[in-house]
Amino acid sequence: MEPLSSYIILSSALLGIGIYGLVSKRNAIRLLFSVELIVNAANINFVAFARYANPPMLTGWNIVFFSIAAAAMEATVGLALILVAFRLNGTIDVRKLNRLRG
Amino acid sequence: MTSLQAAPALQEIISLLLRIITSRTFLQIVFFPGFLNVMLSAALLTWLERKVIARVQLRIGPLYAGPSGVLQPIADGVKLIFKEAIFPELADARLLMLCALGLMMLAFAPAVAIPFGEGFVIADMDVGLVYVFAVMSLFPSVILLIGWGSNSKYSFLGGLRSLFQQVAYEIPMWFSVLGIVMLTGTLNLTKIVEAQQRLWFIVPQVLGFAVFFAAALAELERTPFDLPGAETELVMGWMTELSGVPFMLGFLAMYTKLYVMSAMITTLFLGGWSGPGLLPQPVWFLLKTFAVASVIVVIRGTFPRVRVDILLRTGWTRLLLLALANIFVTVALISLGLDWVWRI
């Protein structure tokens, strides 16, 4: 079996990729991608720790259960917001969407 | 199994490959009940459909290619392979080909979990039921990509309609098997079949069977739910711009899905591979599966088409209510203590 450190390195790398996306992308949908990647990195972490605990803890898996569902909900609302923002402003470039309007 | 350290000798790699190729699982995947079986069944189903529809419509159907036209699918396949795959200029040809291939792979994926006999399954998963449904939930996105990538209004609308339809009927499908899960307490398809030794699930779960059947028809985009592919409406829906090999892949994928869903109905409600011991278990399974497929084909020849808004409303509300009623019936059964019938 892989040592736990491999999973930690993997999820940290995924976290890094997600943060890079959040910092340097201007397309709102790519920001959403990045958020999903970060949440998935955290989920991998949860499952890995729950598995490698001795005895394996069921709490970890339950947390991931709720995390997946809640992240799906958040993606839904985020996409609806992007749609509305596009309708009102004609763009989804987050640098141009920086004023509260209407 | 020890983990591979540095690059092993070539001899080790070759012996490993030989071991994999002659292993039981690999042979099962390639031949029976895996790849070859699914492909042959899908091709056979195209022939079966054309014959049965023809008889329903007082015609004869394919007649010349082989005895009673049985080799017609091969003739179709060869013709399609030799056809030039024409794509519209602005369509994303790469995406279309990849998605058609992906559709075929997705259609084949659930067959891995479906048991053909006692212990005769490629992958005996403890979550086999959920695995099949998870794979089914991947279809809408691929179809949407094909519809959009064709860069044509008809295809895109067809893809959207397919997407809405399949997503709407996923939920009744999930709910309708909850009764079975409650009665058997497992998601393992082999155990579900074994639990039906005394009585098939179609008897206590009539409502569940009806809902699952309807949802399966909708997932397969078959009449009476075949609006996305209706010739009078949208040419051929999301498959409009496919031709040649991608079309063959998409077309075969639909029939592979038909085979897989029929197999699922057999496994969940009709007792899977159980039958009097005259014939081997896989033969019973195939007989039942093809019987279900024949019923689905006859339904295609008999029923008119459902309008799209009624289709969606039925999926989201009415079928869901029926599935919930099925759950109540199951709870009543359990509280009456009758669930010993399905405990092994």
Added chain:
Amino acid sequence: MPDIAFLALSGLVIVSAIFALEARELIYGAVGLAFSLIGVAGLFILLGAEYLAMFQVSVYVGAVVVLILFTIMLVRRESGRILEEEEPGRLGRAGILVAGLVALAVAGAVLVLVPTYLEAPEFYRVPLRELGRLLASSYAVALVILGLLVGATVVGGLTLVRVEREEKTSGATQ
């Protein structure tokens, strides 16, 4: 061979994630994200959480990715060309720097603080009955709240998107 499987799956996850962010076409990016999520599901299977893997595939890849694809198709400009002009430049490099630092910090902190030399217990699969029992008893309140959250999301999403269409109510909606 868990090692090869782990390497292959983590390679799939990382490469698809990078592709999802760097692809020129948003649609390809969404497909890359789908592959990355499927890779994560594969990792869940490696870690013995098969039901979670199926849950991930059907919820994330089967629903969220479809939504994303949908939204991308709806926010295209009339000309149909790509919506963004990428200019990596300073912001891109700053992004890599920040991301690298954060990832290193997190990984370092965790690896130092947690005794990760612990080998895994023998092969373990999540017992579904225990999971179900736990969900129905200890986590029942959370489950109900999750249901409410889903309801709120549906209502909120529909309300958000229904901006200027009050006069065009079709009779088919419930």
